[in-house]
Amino acid sequence: MTKIVEHEEDEVFDIELEESILKKNEDFAKKNSELFKTNNIKTIDIMGSIGSGKTSLIEAMVKRLKEKHQIAVLNGDLTTTIDSDRVAKHGVDVIQINTGKECHLDANLISKALEDMELDQLDLIIIENVGNLICPGEFRLGAEQRLVVISVTEGPYMVLKHPFIFMEANVVVINKLDLAEAMNVEFEKLKADVMSINPKAEVIGTSCRNDKGIIYVIGALNLN
Amino acid sequence: MTLAAYMHELSMVSNIIDIAIHEAKKRNATSVIEVNLVVGKYSMLGLEQLCYCYDLLIKDTLLKTSKLNIKHEDGKIHCDKCKYKGPIPLKEEPEYHIIFPTLVCPKCGNPAEIISGRDCYIKSLKVKT
Ligand SMILES: Nc1nc2c(ncn2[C@@H]2O[C@H](COP(=O)(O)OP(=O)(O)OP(=O)(O)O)[C@@H](O)[C@H]2O)c(=O)[nH]1
Ligand SMILES: [Mg+2]
Numbered sequence: 001m002t003k004i005v006e007h008e009e010d011e012v013f014d015i016e017l018e019e020s021i022l023k024k025n026e027d028f029a030k031k032n033s034e035l036f037k038t039n040n041i042k043t044i045d046i047m048g049s050i051g052s053g054k055t056s057l058i059e060a061m062v063k064r065l066k067e068k069h070q071i072a073v074l075n076g077d078l079t080t081t082i083d084s085d086r087v088a089k090h091g092v093d094v095i096q097i098n099t100g101k102e103c104h105l106d107a108n109l110i111s112k113a114l115e116d117m118e119l120d121q122l123d124l125i126i127i128e129n130v131g132n133l134i135c136p137g138e139f140r141l142g143a144e145q146r147l148v149v150i151s152v153t154e155g156p157y158m159v160l161k162h163p164f165i166f167m168e169a170n171v172v173v174i175n176k177l178d179l180a181e182a183m184n185v186e187f188e189k190l191k192a193d194v195m196s197i198n199p200k201a202e203v204i205g206t207s208c209r210n211d212k213g214i215i216y217v218i219g220a221l222n223l224n
Numbered sequence: 225m226t227l228a229a230y231m232h233e234l235s236m237v238s239n240i241i242d243i244a245i246h247e248a249k250k251r252n253a254t255s256v257i258e259v260n261l262v263v264g265k266y267s268m269l270g271l272e273q274l275c276y277c278y279d280l281l282i283k284d285t286l287l288k289t290s291k292l293n294i295k296h297e298d299g300k301i302h303c304d305k306c307k308y309k310g311p312i313p314l315k316e317e318p319e320y321h322i323i324f325p326t327l328v329c330p331k332c333g334n335p336a337e338i339i340s341g342r343d344c345y346i347k348s349l350k351v352k353t
């Protein structure tokens with residue numbers, strides 16, 4: 001019997017995909033969200049610009065909430081543990097997530113961190129995202145609520161220049177109001193800017209330095 | 225271009241390449257010839273950075289001779305209240321003259337939702353077996 005070895009023609013064909021490049025992240029986010037729900041844990045993703053006061057806000061919130069809630073804080077940072085150490089001083093669990101070179105936390109990193117946590121012991125998880133007003137907005141982590149912190153020291157255009165992250169937030173905090181006058185920036189104007197981009201957002205002014213406005217943030221997040 | 229923005233494209237492009245390789249292998253393809261990408265006008269991805277990162281990352285992969293085609297997609301919102309569906313409305317700030325997008329429905333004034341224009345997806349691939 002003769003065996004015929006045929007030369008196979010190269011075959012070119014199209015694959016229709018329609019697959020979002022964020023799909024993998026969305027899948028992990030959904031998984032995280034379900035995990036939070038089954039364990040009855042409230043979760044807040046805190047985003048915002050570099051140095052706007054994300055860690056200061058978390059410290060101020062934790063101080064007020066730690067008696068009433070079992071809290072863990074997940075801290076996303078490029079490389080350092082400075083922020084984690086600051087929050088850990090208040091006697092709550094802190095998990096540091098090094099993002100290395102990445103400009104944002106993603107749902108997979110959160111999911112890995114959750115593996116080592118005793119979720120049944122917790123009822124509130126606060127996540128500090130990497131300081132950046134661009135990328136974190138696109139990567140949902142599965143948190144129930146999203147909060148954006150900016151400060152008056154970043155000048156009057158900050159909101160209008162980065163509209164999309166404000167569309168993602170249900171609470172927006174405008175921090176460092178103690179410096180508003182010196183900076184010649186008006187809280188009411190920034191608030192109006194946020195509202196004209198996202199009319200559903202709740203906008204609150206704070207001064208973490210003077211411990212002002214924190215209870216309203218807690219109220220807006222329904223953590224009372 | 226800030227480092228953060230650049231890193232963003234790098235991780236997005238590495239996602240694109242992972243998806244393409246996964247699909248190609250599923251079909252025993254020996255190479256990927258074309259990647260057809262749709263990029264929302266309001267995604268945070270820069271075209272130049274995308275292409276730059278793409279060329280950088282396809283080396284030594286099934287995509288090494290592939291071409292990246294990019295199509296833009298307009299932004300759209302949908303209003304649940306009055307069922308308006310259309311382009312993302314733009315507003316001009318009177319004091320600084322900055323033009324910005326808004327979720328306020330242009331027909332009824334209620335908050336609307338973005339339904340397209342923020343995402344980036346692979347529409348199709350051309351592969352060779
Ligand atoms: N004047 C003033 N300074 C503040 C206020 N809140 C925070 N700061 C200061 O601003 C600096 C940055 O605050 P952080 O809380 O570290 O800000 P962050 O957003 O966590 O910073 P990164 O994580 O590095 O992006 C610190 O020196 C704070 O003491 C405030 O309300 N008023
Ligand atoms: Mg911080």
Ligand SMILES: [Zn+2]
Pocket residue numbers: 303304305306307308329330331332333334
């Ligand atoms: Zn409407």
